[in-house]
Amino acid sequence: xxIARFSRVGFILAAAGSAVGLGNIWKxxxxxxxxxxxxxxxxxxxxxxxIGFSIMIAEMLIGYMGRKDTVTSFENLAPTNKxxxxxxxxxxxxxxxxxxxxxxxxxxIFHYIVTSLTYLPSSVQEAETTFNLMLHTDIWTQLFYHSxxxxxxxxxxxxxxxxxxxxxxxxxxxxxxxxxxxxFMYALSLDTFGxxxxxxxxxxxxxxxxxxxxxxxxxAFFTLSLxxxxxxxxxxxxxxxxxxxxxxxxxxxxxxxIALVAGLMLFTFLYQYGAGPAKGPGLVFISLPAxxxxxxxxxxxxxxxxxxxxxxxxxxxxVSLVEPMVQYFIDRxxxxxxxxxxxxxxxxxxxxxxxxxxxxxxxxxxLTWGDKNFFDxxxxxxxxxxxxxxxxxxxxxxxxxIPKSKVSAIMKPQLGFAFEAWYFSLRYLxxxxxxxxxxxxxxxx
Ligand code: PHE
Numbered sequence: 071x072x073i074a075r076f077s078r079v080g081f082i083l084a085a086a087g088s089a090v091g092l093g094n095i096w097k098x099x100x101x102x103x104x105x106x107x108x109x110x111x112x113x114x115x116x117x118x119x120x121i122g123f124s125i126m127i128a129e130m131l132i133g134y135m136g137r138k139d140t141v142t143s144f145e146n147l148a149p150t151n152k153x154x155x156x157x158x159x160x161x162x163x164x165x166x167x168x169x170x171x172x173x174x175x176x177x178x179i180f181h182y183i184v185t186s187l188t189y190l191p192s193s194v195q196e197a198e199t200t201f202n203l204m205l206h207t208d209i210w211t212q213l214f215y216h217s218x219x220x221x222x223x224x225x226x227x228x229x230x231x232x233x234x235x236x237x238x239x240x241x242x243x244x245x246x247x248x249x250x251x252x253x254f255m256y257a258l259s260l261d262t263f264g265x266x267x268x269x270x271x272x273x274x275x276x277x278x279x280x281x282x283x284x285x286x287x288x289x290a291f292f293t294l295s296l297x298x299x300x301x302x303x304x305x306x307x308x309x310x311x312x313x314x315x316x317x318x319x320x321x322x323x324x325x326x327x328i329a330l331v332a333g334l335m336l337f338t339f340l341y342q343y344g345a346g347p348a349k350g351p352g353l354v355f356i357s358l359p360a361x362x363x364x365x366x367x368x369x370x371x372x373x374x375x376x377x378x379x380x381x382x383x384x385x386x387x388x389v390s391l392v393e394p395m396v397q398y399f400i401d402r403x404x405x406x407x408x409x410x411x412x413x414x415x416x417x418x419x420x421x422x423x424x425x426x427x428x429x430x431x432x433x434x435x436x437l438t439w440g441d442k443n444f445f446d447x448x449x450x451x452x453x454x455x456x457x458x459x460x461x462x463x464x465x466x467x468x469x470x471x472i473p474k475s476k477v478s479a480i481m482k483p484q485l486g487f488a489f490e491a492w493y494f495s496l497r498y499l500x501x502x503x504x505x506x507x508x509x510x511x512x513x514x515x
Contacts, residue, residue, distance in 0.1 A: 075307050080236040082320045084390070087239040088300050089325035090246070091387030092175055093293040095332045095380050100353040101285055102333060106277025107269045107347070110286055111333075113278065117290035118326055121503055124495040125296050125461045126318040128468040131480065133305030134314060135472075139401040140299035140394050143306065147472050158467060161460035162394035164298040168452045169391050169418035171445050173223070174426050176384040177215030178204070178355060179377050186373035190363035194345050197360040201352055206431050216422055223388045224415035227396055228408045231307050235389050242382040247328070249379040253372060254331050257338040266337035269347055270330070280510040287507050288454040294325055297460030300390040303397050315484045354380070392418065454511065462504040469496035 076084060102110055136143020141159030148155035181204065191197035204211060226234040257263055291297045301321075308317070336358060337347055344361035358376070362369035392414050399410040428437035428444035437444040468477060474493075482489045 073307070074230055074232040075309055076231065076236055076304070078309060078312070080232075080240060081304065081308050081312070082317055083239040083243045084235055084386075085295075085301055085304050085317065085321045086324040087243050087386030088295040088304065088390030089293065089321050089387075090243070090328050090383050091293070091295075092172060092380070092384045093289065093387075094325065094329040095336075095383055096175065096351075096354050098289065098293065098329045099333045099336045100350055101289060102270065103347040103353060104350065105282040105285060106274060108271050108273035109275045109278045110282055111270050112273050113283060113286035114290050115326070117287050117503070118294065118322065120495065121287075121461075121500050122290050122294045122296060123318060123322050124492050125291075125465055125500065126294060126301065126322055127314055127481070127492065128464050128496055129296060129299075129301045129461075130305040130308070130314045130318055131468055131477070132464060133299075133302035134308050134312065135476075135480070136302075137306050139306070139397040140302050141398055142401055143302065144467065147467075149471070149473060155467070155471065158463045159299065159398070161297060161456065161463065162299040162303070162398060164452050164456040164460060165300060165391035165394055166414060166418055167448055167456070168298075169388060170421045170448050171425050172384065172388060172391065173219045173418055173422045174212065174216050174445070176219040176381060176388065177212055177217075177426075179381045179384060180215040180218055181211055182355065182359070183374055183377040183381060186359065186362070186370060186377060188370075190369055190373060191360050192363050194357060194360045197356045198352065201355045205429050206434075209427070209430055212426050213423065216419070216426060219385075219388070220415055220419040220422070222385060223392065224411050226385075226389050227392055227411035227415070230407055235304075235393065238389070239386050242386055246379045246382040246386075249375050250328065250331055250335070253376065254335045256372075257335040260338055260342045262341035263334070263338045265341045266334050269337055270333055284454055284507055284510045287503065288458055291457040291461050292453045293329060294322065295387070295390060297457035297462075297464065298391075299394040299460070302464075303394040304390065306397070313484055314481070458504055458507055462501060465496040465500040469493060469500075 098114075132143055132147060133140075136147050138146065139159065140162045141156050144158040145152045145156035191200050226238050228234065229237070257266075295301055305314075308314075336354070339361045340346055340357055342361070343364035344357050354376075359373060362373040362376075365372060392411075395414050396407065396410040399405040399413070400407055405413075424437065425445040425448060427433040434443050439447065442450060477493075478489060481492070485492055
């Protein structure tokens with residue numbers, strides 16, 4: 071059987087499509103607002119640079135050497151204890167869990183594309199009322215668009231690596247970049263750009279507490295799509311003799327640049343036309359539409375384009391969140407791609423409805439535990455715990471378990487003198503950083 075492989079550019083765009091998602095444009099700006107700006111951004115950037123980049127290469131390597139679904143790749147590459155190491159591959163489940171809330175948010179975005187054509191709220195209060203009405207009372211609108219997201223994502227998955235995933239990314243990723251660049255140029259011409267810049271890059275360490283630290287590290291994993299096997303699964307379809315370092319560089323570079331560009335642009339708009347950096351998940355759905363309103367008619371155009379770009383980012387990430395489990399059932403249980411795609415799709419779709427209901431008045435009382443409802447719990451547990459844990463397993467696996475001779479046979483020619491630094495980062499830097507995150511999570515400091 072001929073195995074479908076990504077083309078060179080196809081791989082980079084698909085992996086970047088996975089990385090660039092709601093994390094970059096929806097989540098990054100609002101958590102930056104929530105945790106106070108510059109210092110938070112710095113912790114995030116340092117994590118990306120010192121740990122994220124190394125784990126990106128490691129995750130690509132496992133997929134590239136293993137050539138199969140995540141579970142089989144771990145199993146095949148472990149020299150001993152294969153039956154134990156194969157459980158490393160089950161981090162792929164985190165993707166399906168993330169999709170539980172991700173698909174609901176994509177639904178909101180679809181809804182906003184449609185409404186922004188003709189309507190923008192004239193004040194932040196109005197925007198807040200509109201958003202909250204949808205979020206807390208409007209089951210049917212949310213369900214309708216959540217269903218649309220489910221159908222789109224599942225359809226692309228049934229078409230496979232080449233005809234589905236690569237094809238979609240080759241169109242949507244360039245479109246997304248063009249839209250963002252155009253809007254960024256406009257933001258550059260506004261006089262509040264400098265204030266947005268200061269907000270994002272001037273570090274005020276008093277704002278960093280242990281929760282901010284955990285969230286920043288977790289976000290670095292989330293935004294790079296690390297620790298759940300999306301990059302690993304795509305890498306199993308990478309061309310032979312690919313340069314992993316170059317590929318990883320492009321993915322990290324595009325992801326980080328797009329997050330910073332989106333953040334600068336949004337905060338500029340919010341300073342210029344709105345109420346300044348807002349907080350919370352409502353940032354792009356509340357403060358931003360009100361700012362677009364102030365721009366006049368061009369605001370509608372910008373709003374539609376912005377939400378389109380956001381939808382593109384979300385959809386290209388979604389397929390990568392589900393594909394690892396689809397691949398798992400194809401490789402290990404001989405399911406057809408169509409069957410695997412539909413069943414995995416139904417999984418996140420149906421539980422996604424519970425997440426959706428956990429925001430609805432009358433239901434949320436039953437679906438809230440402690441300070442978070444079901445929706446927020448899924449977000450928190452996946453991003454702050456599962457992904458960093460998955461990243462740690464990969465780092466340890468490549469750093470200690472796969473024989474060094476095998477790792478260096480592939481990576482030394484590509485990394486040259488940096489090989490030892492990379493290996494050191496996997497063996498020591500990552501585990502120590504993760505240990506600190508664990509301690510903060512347990513509230514030790
Ligand atoms: N990186 C995606 C984002 O930033 C989310 C994601 C996480 C995708 C993990 C795949 C794997 O939105």
